[in-house]
Amino acid sequence: MMIELSTFGIYLIKFFQVVVMNCIRPTNWDACSKPEEWLIPELIYGWKLKTGEIVPYQTEKDYLNKREE
Numbered sequence: 001m002m003i004e005l006s007t008f009g010i011y012l013i014k015f016f017q018v019v020v021m022n023c024i025r026p027t028n029w030d031a032c033s034k035p036e037e038w039l040i041p042e043l044i045y046g047w048k049l050k051t052g053e054i055v056p057y058q059t060e061k062d063y064l065n066k067r068e069e
Contacts, residue, residue, distance in 0.1 A: 019039075
């Protein structure tokens, strides 16, 4: 339980450092507008990676296997 809380805390800190700190700059406002277009899909993708529903680079691996056939 403590490891999960620690991991969540690290994710939260890194999210703040990367996303929030970059989105407060006026030059990045256009890229950061409409978070439902970029944040929600990435959170869903990250959850699928964490739960093992998908594996990293699976689409690339599938593409390469398809080309070999």
